[in-house]
Each structure stands twice: as structure tokens, then as C-alpha cells.
Amino acid sequence: MKEKRRRYLHNTSIEDALNLFFQKGWQETAGETVEVTAAVGRVTAQAVFAKISSPHYHAAAMDGVAVRSQDTVGAAETAPKRLRLNEQAFPVDTGNALPAGCDAVIMAEDITEFAEEVEITASVAPWQHVRPIGEDIVATEMLLPAGHRLSGVDAGALLAGGITQVEVRKQPKVTVIPTGNELVTPGTPPGPGQIIEYNSTVFSALVSEWGGEPLRHDIVRDNFDQILEAVANAAQNSDVVLINAGSSAGRRDYTADVVAQLGEVLVHGVAVRPGKPVILGVVEKTPVIGVPGYPVSAVVALEIFLKPLLYRLQGLAEPARPTLRSVFSRQVTSPLSAEEWVRVKVGRVGERYVATPLSRGSGVITSLVRADGIVRIPQQKEGLVAGEEVDVELLRAPDHIDRTVVCIGSHDLTLDILGDLLSRTYPGHTLSSAHVGSTGGIMALRRKEAHLAGVHLLHEETGQYNIPFLKQFLPDVPVTLVTLVEREQGLMVPAGNPKGIADIEDLTRPDVSFVNRQRGAGTRLLLDARLKEKGISAEAISGYDREEYTHLSVAAAVAAGSADTGLGVAAAAKSLGLDFIPLAKERYDLAIPQASLQDENVIKLLEVARSTEFKQTVDGLDGYHTDKTGEIAYQGE
């Protein structure tokens, strides 16, 4: 606490930051000569001109005989003409050079063969069935301009034009320096406060994708001199240096001072969320980027600053992402002080594409794994309202999105199994499931944001599952309930049950802390129903207000000791080594509106849900029953 925080973050707009960074006039990398056969994917440093023509001789374009067209004049059905073999008519295969003097080819089908002659019944025009010299390529013509990324076909054309070596831009070398006392290399079990260093793997993949050559540096500890040395060396030996992290203004954030001492800090802090604590600088004419530590912040910062830089160094334009006009499904608020990058899941529900925001945490890398695209909320905009049209910058191809079944609702482990089996049975088809609880799922169906919803809502008065809620919240929409599984819900406790928890009454004990599910979750309704039955007040339970969104999150809280117990399914308890005290068996259904039942992706999903393989896999899990799997529990009208 006593150390002084040396620097403060500014909030430079993205546009200003790009201008400050790029006015340094970064130059293209030098050229190098490589074999054409190994040049696919590389970028031409100079225009390339053909050395020879293709064909470089007059070539037969058909199997048959090569002739002088003037020898055929006068031939007709009524007046066949005979040509002497190997004097006037030369057998040729496609691709053969025409003998000297010949200027046409007659197809094999159009001649009659005799011992030493062929008979023809029509005259031929000069150059018939001939590929003349230079039909494809004429020597000296420009085959490719500078700044062109070679495809396989381009390489073929260069070889055809007699070029075997080509001058291409060197791939920009990008040194990635991970820094931090808390980092351990992958494979080392991390202790408390330690983090597995995975950012350099992500950065390296992005560098490769954008045409650069990543050089991964060993982890450097939080030591000013060590970081300084690493950056100074990297600036000498590479075209770009990335320092990760230490780019903020905390006690051990050395990056800005290191860059300032070795060169110049151009920008510190950019008006973007996530991604603010970014540093742009220059050391020995080499661009240096201080990249934030949180993975999402880091990726955003690299997208904005590294991507255009690498394309610039290769003499290429930065490619634009394809966009997809979509309906934004939720309200989100966004600070006026920064542009916000919202990761979204996109689904085609009916005739429209619906974009649903994912976790906005900058530390949640799985939000990038799950994202189909990005929606940028401009700096001066306060947010987005539900139903607003937005352009989603796509991270996946539109046809992938068209093959995605969107499931929003309660989480169940068997949904993951179903999705995996769907992808294996029908390659390219995926199940996207968002976990907002059963009630949230029904609301999503009402807003037409999802193809189906996973629900397990116990109705207190009737004791019925799901049906009363559909009638209440979706009175005008015919919905079919297909049972996915039946499952056991119960209290998860640490192995050995140290606090001797036996039933719901124990939750009120002063020595017992609870972790709950969020409002609208079926599991929470189940708890509330049991509490009501037993006349227990929610206020009597310590931790009733602490909400988690999935069974596994509740199990994780219990496993970590931050709560003594929580309600959830047996499989979640089992997977984290917890004990399980069963309280109820409940039905988990897929609620499917009539329109979705016609959707071919949903049809495939239901087929997989009813397969023997799915049932067998689920039967292998604790606390699941598949007797009713695939059955129609209710058919709305």
C-alpha cells in the first residue's frame, strides 16, 4: 500500500489512439525470396511477371489428328476427303504440341481411320480445337500485383508462367512477453492466487491468423529490470512487442514505466470496455503494445490495435468482418465514457436473427468461446434497448448460425451431452444453451429469442410441472413439452457431510451458510415450495440472497467452502466430489413452440434426444432417469 502508483490511466478515444499510434508511419517488412511451392498464404512484395507463356506452344485441345486447315478445304459429307497419316494428319492427344505447319485439330469422333489415311467429311477453320500459344499466360505479362496474398491457384499460375521463386513480405515477428508473479505455465497445478498463463497461447493464435509469426517469451516476474531487459531485447529482434500485462496503474504495473524508459509511451488508457488499460508505445522504432491482463480485455485491445498494425506491416488492407443485421434481445446499459464490445450469441429464430448478450465480465474467456459475434456500442450511446436492430460483427460463418438450435432456460448437464451428440451425429449442427433459469426461458420464448427452453417449474398449488406456467405466460402460443430427463434434486454438502445436514430444516441453523439459485430458476421454486410446506421463512436462511446461475456454480461454491450447502442435481454434486442428500425427483422438459417444431434443426435435435445413445449416456450419470425421455408431456393448442 505504501508504494506510490506512478501513472494514471487516460481515457483516449479509440480514434485518437489509432491516430497517435499510426502516425508513427510503420513501414512494411522487408521482402524475402521463397519457393513458389511454399509461398501459399504469403504476400507479394513486388508485382510478378510471367517468364514464359502458357501454353508455350500451340497445343491440341482434343484427342484426334492435327492438320493444316488448308488441306481440308472442300471436304463435305457428299465429298469426303482423305489425308495421309503422318504426312497430312498427325495423331495427337489433348495437350500435345501441334506438328510444324499444322493449325487445326479434328476430333477423333469426326474421322474414319484407314490403314494409312484418315477420311474427313468437313473442312475445318484455322485454329479449331487448338489452344494457341499464350491462351492462358503471355510471357512478360503481370501475373500478380504487389500486396497480394497468394492462394493455391495463384501459385499454380506463377509456376505455369515459369516462376519458381517469388519475393514475399517477411512475416512480421511478434514477441509475446507474459509478465506476472501470479503466472504459472500450463500443466503446473496453480495454487491460491496463481493463474495459468494461457494468454500467450491466445495471442500467438491471433498473430498467426493475422499473418504474423509469434515468438513466445518465457514468463517474466514482476520486476522492473527483468521486464526492461526482456522488452529491450524483443524490440531489437522483432517487428512488434506485446507485453502482457502490467498495463494498468496498480502497484506492480511496470509496463508504462518500462516503455517510457526505453522509448516513448504514446497512449495509456483507451476509451473501450473491456480493454481500457492498454499502452501504445515505441521502442527503438519497434511498436510496443502493453496488453491488459484479463483475457477479454486483451483480445479487444489486440483486435483494435495489433490487427491493423500486422496488416499494415504486410502491405495489406485489414479485412472487414462480415456483419449480420440482428435484433438485440435484452436491454444493456453502457457507459458514456467508452465504446463497449458486447459478446453475443446469435440465432435465427423464425425469420429474424436474434442477438443475445453473453457475460460482460472482462475475465470470462468462455464468453468469447461461446460468442458468435460482437456488437459495438459507440462511446456516446447509453446502451441498447430490447428489440433494437444492431449489426453484429460475426466471429462465425452465417451458415454455422443457421444450423444452431438456440435453447434459453434452465441449465441441465444433459443439455451439454445432447449438444455434443448433436454435433457428432450432424456435423456443423450445434446446440447453444444460455442459462437464465426456467422462467427466463419461457420469457425468451415469449420474445421469440429462442427455439426452445429447458424448464422444470414446480407449480405449488397443483404440484404439476411446467404446464401451468406455459398457460400463464404463453397463453396465445401453442407449446409442446417434450421430456428430456427426470432427475433428482437435493442438498449438496462437502464429502462426509461435516455439518451433519439432513433436510431442509437444517438451512436455518446459525452455523450453516447456504448458496441459492437466481430468481426464476426452477430449483429455487422447488426450494421455496419446500420452505412454504414446512413454514420456514427465507430470512431465516443465511445466504438465501447469494445467487448462482447453474448447478455447477452452486456445487463449486460448496466445494470451495464458501457455502456449506446448496440445492442442485446429483450429477453436479458427484462431479465435484460432494455428497448428495436427495429431496425430490422432478421432470425437466424442453418447451417447444409450434413454429420451432417445424424447424429442421430442432427436428434433428429431438431425433438425437430420442436416440439410444443419448439415453445410455444419461443413464450413466447419477440421479438421472430416462424412462420418459422423448415423450410428449403436453401438447398446447
Place this chain on the structure above:
Amino acid sequence: MKEKRRRYLHNTSIEDALNLFFQKGWQETAGETVEVTAAVGRVTAQAVFAKISSPHYHAAAMDGVAVRSQDTVGAAETAPKRLRLNEQAFPVDTGNALPAGCDAVIMAEDITEFAEEVEITASVAPWQHVRPIGEDIVATEMLLPAGHRLSGVDAGALLAGGITQVEVRKQPKVTVIPTGNELVTPGTPPGPGQIIEYNSTVFSALVSEWGGEPLRHDIVRDNFDQILEAVANAAQNSDVVLINAGSSAGRRDYTADVVAQLGEVLVHGVAVRPGKPVILGVVEKTPVIGVPGYPVSAVVALEIFLKPLLYRLQGLAEPARPTLRSVFSRQVTSPLSAEEWVRVKVGRVGERYVATPLSRGSGVITSLVRADGIVRIPQQKEGLVAGEEVDVELLRAPDHIDRTVVCIGSHDLTLDILGDLLSRTYPGHTLSSAHVGSTGGIMALRRKEAHLAGVHLLHEETGQYNIPFLKQFLPDVPVTLVTLVEREQGLMVPAGNPKGIADIEDLTRPDVSFVNRQRGAGTRLLLDARLKEKGISAEAISGYDREEYTHLSVAAAVAAGSADTGLGVAAAAKSLGLDFIPLAKERYDLAIPQASLQDENVIKLLEVARSTEFKQTVDGLDGYHTDKTGEIAYQGE
């Protein structure tokens, strides 16, 4: 001619051919375990589950002090509270583990420091500024399903979840066997009838692009036994075998017989143009494709059959190409017997995208180099009419097309120089030039297919260049003429001028053969004007009817000895080592309709045309003058 052609090509529809081929039920390749850090781009063979949570401890989300929230109860502006350092308040940086018992973090900005205490002025809620265990990943949750291609972010998420190795599908091994007596390896100067073997480079690049591992076999001569041995070995050692070529029904086409002897021919001949002579077969359970020899036919055949096969072997869906609704600019006829793949150049002219067909020759690989996309004309359709709307399957990104200047008209070498300089000055910007002659260019402007046209049309009566033609053919369109260059036109003759050609009169000599430019070409008009001046009849010239489309093609014909002379520019003669007899100096203009003058890509092009670098480069060519380059020769109203 005496050898029997053993097999006949069928004309199986694409759909039937795919069914016959894929009903063999090709299985996914086996899995293999690789390091996650090396797995980007690979495809998961199984679902992947997290081993540890991330964070795996409760982590500070801010720099500040970690506290027990209950210790802060009661703190307020009016009633500050002090907490003892390292007993009740523990300094933490972002990412640190919370000390045992702590459940909240207070930001550094919100505390006042004293020697052994900190003072706070507000109470905090439990879990404020804390990233709880499992916020990103909960141990045992499914991180990725099977059949998922790993991105860098995915790899990061696996590492974060404690996974260091992952089971991915082996890359399908594809052996490429080039066959043919006529083939020579790149770098060997080809003799007459010899062809540089470049297809295997193209195929290898496509295999890599589609996720396979290409294995290039040495060239095999046209010998049944040698091909048999190569295919038998390859079928043992790879997942797919490509034999190129010998897939037709000619004298030395052994592929079908080889496949039949080793295994089974499923299909021979498919109803597609180009690409008909394809063979689909199976040898020892390994799929074998006999690929046509012509490069365009080959690429089409691989797109149709190899691409879905490789995706199938990886357990992936074949990605769809993005399409762009465009206006087809020309009439083309297409056989009813086959689906035709037309390569097209696409440009955004005004508000619409215009697709212009390129060379339809199956041997013209440069048509694939230049193509922006493919238009498929279905088997039962007779062709396309000008102005018809089509879906172009894009080979390049839409933003590339949006940055392309479309020039249709007369060819001049300096257009290539201009395009190269444009790409170097403005990365990503390209000049697409189609060579249809000056008159063709003006017609393209009339049909709004091009941004501008290169023209050099001599008006016989007035002796004026270009202007009278604009007034005649584009009376209602204001067009500006910007001079690109002045250039010398003349007769190209072999070095040393063996036939002693001196002037236009020599073209009528019986021992002199001529090669002409196509109708509508400015060079042809120049010839016709000279012939008229001198009272020479076109019929008196042998070869007047033989048409080529560019200066270089004419020069190539003279260089190859298939004509004694032709009319063209000095630079074309020089580049192929020909002598040049000057006849006239002419103006070569860019004709630019008013609408195009506002186009930002055209503005950039003109800026480059007026640059010193462009003029200096052109001045280095024979027979060019740049005194008037960039000047406005005419401004239409």
C-alpha cells in the same frame, strides 16, 4: 490411333455422383492427442470437460483491501470506521486470492490509509469486487463439444480449465499423384509438348485449406503398372488418393483401369463444365479421385467432391461460401447436359454489383486467379441473359470487391503498372481490367458494368481520338476523358525483321501472314484507317481474320512464328524480343462517367495515375510518353 479407347465417359449428374460416392459411408479419421498450445485449427474428436475451475479461488477484482463484509457494517460518511491492516483489511492487487474469511474488496480509491489502519466511509455488500470461484469456468463443465475447430480463444479456455492436452481428429492425409509423360517439374524449362507440373501445388494448397495434410508424390509416367503401384501404395498410406490426370477416355488415360483393377470405379464422368472427366472410386476402403488435367476442371472437381469428403473425414460440416446478389453483364449459353461453373469478376458500380464472365476455357488458370466468384448455371438451364440477377459464390471478401475499380476496355500495359502502384499505395485497393477493346469498353460504360474504360479510338473523318465515339455511343451520359499515356503503335516483326517488312503495304505480300486484333479494338481501327488511306482491301491481307485480344497475344503469335507480323505497341514487341516499326503515336485515355468521378476508389486511382512514380515507371518503357498523363482531354456535359 490403333490402341483401343477402353472406357467411355458417362454424364452422371452431380447429385447422383455425390450420392454414389458418399454412400460408401466414409468414416471420420481416428483421434490423436496433441498439446493444447499446438492444437489451434484442429478439430476436437471428443467433448472436452474442465478439470479445474477458473478462477479456482475467490479473486480480488480490484486493487484495494480485502475485508469481511460484516466488519464494515455501520460505516458511513458521518461515521467512518477504521479496520486494522493485516487483521481486518488485507492489501490486495487485482487477481490476488482473498485471505481466508474475506468476502469483499474495497477499492484503493475508497479508503484512507493510516499507519496501521485504513478508514472506510461506507459498508460493503458480500462479494463486492470479487471474482468468485468458477466465475468463468466450473470444474467438470463441458468446455467444447466434439467436432469443434479450435480457435486461439478456445485453446485459452482449455488451458484455463486445466487441460493441457486434447484429443483431435488426425488431419486426413491426401496423396497427390501427378501422372503424365508431358509433365516436367517446376524449374525445368519445358520443351514443345511439355507442361510444367503445377497442379499438385494447387491441389496441396486446397487440401491444406480444407484441413487435410497433402502428400505430394513424384511425377509418374503414363505407364499402367507404375500408376497402379503408386495408387496401391498411396491407398495403404493415406486417407484419400488424388490421381491427376488420365481421368478421361484417351489413349493414355489409365486412371479408370487402374482404379477398377485395384478396387471399384463408382463414377466416371460427371455432368459439370469444366470438370467432366472425373473418376470417383474406392481402393482398399480408401476414396480415390481421378482428377481432370486442365487446372480449372481440376479445381471444380475437387470443390465438388474432395471438399465435402475432407470435411466429412474431420467430422465437420462443409462451410458454405458467402454469396452476393449481382447482375450478370453478358449473355452466356450453357449446355443443357451439364451444370456450368462460370468464373466472374464482380464490381460494385453505383448501387449494384455487376458480375462479368471471365474466360471459360478449362485450361485458363488465370481465370481462377482473376475470379472474384463463381456463378453456377444449373444443368437444365440454357444459359444466362445480360441483366439477369444471379447469386455469385464469393472467392474474395465483399470488402475486397468494394475496393475494386472495374476497368473494361482496351488493354494497355500501363494499366497493369497503374494497378500495381494503386495496390502498393492503398493496400487492399485493386484495379480489375478486362480486355474487350475500346468499343467494348464504351459499351460496358453504357451498360453501367464498369467504373471506367480504357480507350484509344481514332475517328477516321475527324482524326480525333475518342471524343466522337463518346458522343455517338454515350450521348446522354456525361463522360470525362483523362489521358493515361500517349504511345507508339507499329508493326511487330521477329528480331532482325527476316521478311523485310517496312510499312502497311507489305501486309498484302503473299509471303507475309498477319495477326489482327478483334473487332472494336482501337488498334484494329487504326489499321483500318491506314488501310483506307492507302486504298488497301482487308481481303488482300492473309490473317486479317485471325483475332487476338491483347497486344501481348499478338506479340506472342509473332514470336512463336505463327504470324509474320501484327500491329501493336512498342513495349509489347520489346518484351518478347521483337523488332518494332513505328506507324503512329496515339492517345490512350480513361473514359470516366460523371458518377464514377465521385467514387472514392476512382479518385484514388486518378491520384496514383498523376503521381511522379507512375510517370517515371511508364517513361522507362519503350514507346510511351507521359507529357499529357493525368490531363483532362475532354469534359462531357
